[in-house]
Amino acid sequence: MSKIGEKIVKIFLNLLSVVVIALAIFGAWSLYQMFHGPEAELVTNPGKRLFGTTEKRIVTKAEVETKIYEIGELSTYSGEYNIKKTVDESRYIFDDIKIPGTKNTISLECTGKVKIGYNMSDIEVSVNDSTIHVKIPKGNVMSNYLIWDSIKSSEKNSIFNPINFEQYRKLINEIEEEGLKEVEAKGIYTRADENFKSIIKVFLAEFKDYDIEFTFAYDK
The missing domain is CATH 1.20.5 (Single alpha-helices involved in coiled-coils or other helix-helix interfaces)
Structure with missing residues (x-):
């Protein structure tokens, strides 16, 4: 070429x-x-x-309920109380006259713990185009107990009226009742509700295209 x-x-x-x-x-x-x-x-x-x-993924009410209900029960907050309580007991005649020398005394100081939680089957759910609505039921007292290592006790016995187990059981019940009132006054249910919201948001995080809105099934 x-x-x-x-x-x-x-x-x-x-x-x-x-x-x-x-x-x-x-x-x-x-x-x-x-x-x-x-x-x-x-x-x-x-x-x-x-x-x-x-x-956008379309989410159904059934999907959300399945995700929530599989949790079963959920404990979201625990509050502590410290109570000191003393009780006396004497024997009586004619119902209102104390018998001298029959007085015994029990004094307990201890820390207790109350746990608040929810039965997930009580939760109501609805879903619209952009929002998952979750209605929060009132939290339940899941447990209320004394921390035994914290108990300090003293007693004064009487040979004419020995202290018995029933007196201790009654005193512990009274302490637990007072402790529950104490943590309720400090807002244990409100704190449990806030933690509930945070936990549910984590469980429903996979539905990222939807906002999660909370309302209450009871008067706060």
Whole structure:
């Protein structure tokens, strides 16, 4: 092949390369405009969804209830109380006259703990286009007990009226009742509700396209 022919072939190949590159750039730009340009349109039909678009997951009430109810019971807050209580007991005649020398005394000082929780089957759920509504029931006292290592006791016995187990049981019950009132006055139910919200949000985190709204099934 002559030198002139070689030059013509090189020129032709160079022009062809430029045309190919130009077509590639034009094609890429057209695709970009199709999916990202001002006229791009979100397709929500899963059968016709275009590459690069996203769909909102549709969440049902049954899905949310299943997620919540599988928890069973949930303890969300515990409050402590410290009570000191002393009781005396004497024997009587004619119901109102104390018999001298029959007085015994028990004194207890101890720390107790109250746990508040929820039965998840009591929770009401509803779902609309963008929000999961959760109605919170009133928290239940799941446990109320004394921490035995904390108990300090003293007693004064009487040989005519020995202290018996029933007196201790009655005193412990009274302490637990007073302790419950103490932690209730400090807002144990409100704190349990706030922790409940935080925990439920974690359990429902997979439904990220939905807001979670809480209401109460009781008067606060």
